[in-house]
Amino acid sequence: MSVYNEKVLEHFQNPRNVGTMENADGVGEVGNINCGDIMRIYIKVDGDERITDIKFQTFGCGAAVATSSMVTELAIGKTVDEALIMNNKDVAESLGGLPPIKMHCSNLAADALHAAVKNYREKRALHQR
Amino acid sequence: MRRIYLDHAATTPVNPEVIAAMLPYFHNNFGNPSSVHGFGREARKAVDEAREKVAKAIGADVREIVFTSGGTEADNLAIQGIVLAKQDKGKHIVTSAIEHHAVIDTCGFLGTQGFEVTYLPVDEYGLVTPADVLAAIRPDTILITIMHANNEMGTVQPIAEIGKIARAHGITFHTDAVQSIGSIPVDVNELNVDLLSLSAHKFYGPKGIGVLYIRKGTKIKPVTHGGGQERKYRPGTENHASIVGLGKAIELATTNLVEKQSKIRMLRHRLIAGLLAIPEVKLNGHPEQRLSGNVNVSIRYVEGESLILSLDMKGVAVSSGSACTSGSLDPSHVLLAMGLSHEEAHGSLRLTLGHDNTEEEVDYVLSVLPEIIERLRKMSPLYSQRYSIPVRT
Numbered sequence: 001m002s003v004y005n006e007k008v009l010e011h012f013q014n015p016r017n018v019g020t021m022e023n024a025d026g027v028g029e030v031g032n033i034n035c036g037d038i039m040r041i042y043i044k045v046d047g048d049e050r051i052t053d054i055k056f057q058t059f060g061c062g063a064a065v066a067t068s069s070m071v072t073e074l075a076i077g078k079t080v081d082e083a084l085i086m087n088n089k090d091v092a093e094s095l096g097g098l099p100p101i102k103m104h105c106s107n108l109a110a111d112a113l114h115a116a117v118k119n120y121r122e123k124r125a126l127h128q129r
Numbered sequence: 130m131r132r133i134y135l136d137h138a139a140t141t142p143v144n145p146e147v148i149a150a151m152l153p154y155f156h157n158n159f160g161n162p163s164s165v166h167g168f169g170r171e172a173r174k175a176v177d178e179a180r181e182k183v184a185k186a187i188g189a190d191v192r193e194i195v196f197t198s199g200g201t202e203a204d205n206l207a208i209q210g211i212v213l214a215k216q217d218k219g220k221h222i223v224t225s226a227i228e229h230h231a232v233i234d235t236c237g238f239l240g241t242q243g244f245e246v247t248y249l250p251v252d253e254y255g256l257v258t259p260a261d262v263l264a265a266i267r268p269d270t271i272l273i274t275i276m277h278a279n280n281e282m283g284t285v286q287p288i289a290e291i292g293k294i295a296r297a298h299g300i301t302f303h304t305d306a307v308q309s310i311g312s313i314p315v316d317v318n319e320l321n322v323d324l325l326s327l328s329a330h331k332f333y334g335p336k337g338i339g340v341l342y343i344r345k346g347t348k349i350k351p352v353t354h355g356g357g358q359e360r361k362y363r364p365g366t367e368n369h370a371s372i373v374g375l376g377k378a379i380e381l382a383t384t385n386l387v388e389k390q391s392k393i394r395m396l397r398h399r400l401i402a403g404l405l406a407i408p409e410v411k412l413n414g415h416p417e418q419r420l421s422g423n424v425n426v427s428i429r430y431v432e433g434e435s436l437i438l439s440l441d442m443k444g445v446a447v448s449s450g451s452a453c454t455s456g457s458l459d460p461s462h463v464l465l466a467m468g469l470s471h472e473e474a475h476g477s478l479r480l481t482l483g484h485d486n487t488e489e490e491v492d493y494v495l496s497v498l499p500e501i502i503e504r505l506r507k508m509s510p511l512y513s514q515r516y517s518i519p520v521r522t
Contacts, residue, residue: 009442013442033470036451036460038511057508058509058510059508059509062435065508105452
């Protein structure tokens with residue numbers, strides 16, 4: 001078990017933007033049950049390609065929940081291009097750091113966001129065809 | 130905030146009587162037991178008396194007790210010491226898939242040094258089948274090592290029966306009894322063992338001190354070399370204050386054992402009943418053939434470390450077999466060996482009761498846990514899609 005800083009614990013205890021979303025513009029899921037982390041992110045995107053709403057669901061440890069919560073805070077209001085620039089390390093840094101062992105196993109929230117953006121783009125491409 | 134400790138399989142608080150027994154040996158009676166003078170003689174006497182207490186507690190002779198730095202060292206000395214002494218007779222070791230890391234990793238290391246290791250499977254309750262032990266024995270088998278009681282789910286193995294098989298084949302038999310001392314009766318003759326490991330901090334003694342019991346006549350070699358202490362099996366100046374603590378602790382732990390454990394067993398029944406009343410919670414391990422203080426459950430759709438953190442925020446200390454708590458990416462090898470899915474192993478929660486726990490504490494845990502589970506389940510993508518994934522039964 002790892003020692004988390006207060007910000008991580010605060011996000012774990014009061015995660016932002018938990019839930020599902022009906023008619024999401026993009027849904028992304030990363031992780032797998034074998035390593036014990038699954039993260040799913042739902043996004044709503046407006047005409048200017050800006051993320052106007054975001055929700056997450058996570059099965060995982062304290063770091064998995066806190067990074068999911070953090071990435072939703074960071075992503076909201078950003079354009080999808082800006083969201084794609086954000087990486088897992090940025091998320092961990094915004095939380096004031098994670099225990100070293102968690103940096104590679106449970107720090108997947110930005111990947112989940114990228115998967116949601118990718119899904120949004122695929123849907124849109126299909127729609128425009 | 131109130132604090133409730135339900136992690137007695139990890140470690141226990143040192144009994145104040147044990148501390149009182151130890152204290153004189155740090156300053157007043159600090160001598161080296163090997164010294165000839167009066168300071169040394171006092172220390173030697175204390176070590177001898179502690180050795181008698183240990184021998185009495187497990188039905189052994191004082192010459193069969195070797196003090197070590199704990200359970201891990203005792204396991205290493207047992208396994209590596211036997212292998213060193215008997216490697217000309219064979220290269221095969223039999224153990225189980227659910228051993229403590231001190232045993233399983235030592236066997237794994239020997240596997241890289243030209244030895245062959247058979248890891249016996251366990252049934253759904255975590256029990257080793259004696260018939261499997263018999264079937265695994267080969268002409269070149271030199272050691273069988275099977276734990277007495279498991280640290281994660283508390284299942285108690287049929288050690289006496291396995292010991293009989295080992296003896297009939299002339300194979301040295303070791304058991305790691307670190308979890309069982311002070312919880313169930315441990316007698317080296319009733320258990321038919323040649324070697325047995327124990328550790329003081331699991332039964333209200335200090336950390337950093339343990340014992341390897343070595344039956345008279347067992348061929349074993351030391352794995353560390355130095356002075357003549359512990360009949361050369363474990364050289365190095367004796368940690369006599371801790372040895373005194375271990376002696377006092379084992380004396381206390383094995384006195385009125387049945388009576389004391391029945392109180393803990395009552396708490397266990399209450400805790401298990403309350404946990405199983407929560408939807409989609411299942412008990413891991415054997416319903417009856419388990420340590421009196423051990424409760425291990427899998428809570429579907431949630432992950433163990435999140436449960437630990439949430440309970441910790443309510444002042445309750447527990448543990449889990451999830452990957453995050455095993456220090457690797459895989460969840461507990463014990464739970465997986467019992468046939469649990471990765472999800473069930475990641476969602477496992479271990480609550481281990483001790484002498485100081487009360488009914489009221491158990492009820493408090495049962496009152497805060499459903500809320501925590503509900504919160505985490507609401508957050509879990511596995512929960513919202515639960516009707517679309519097949520449920521393991």
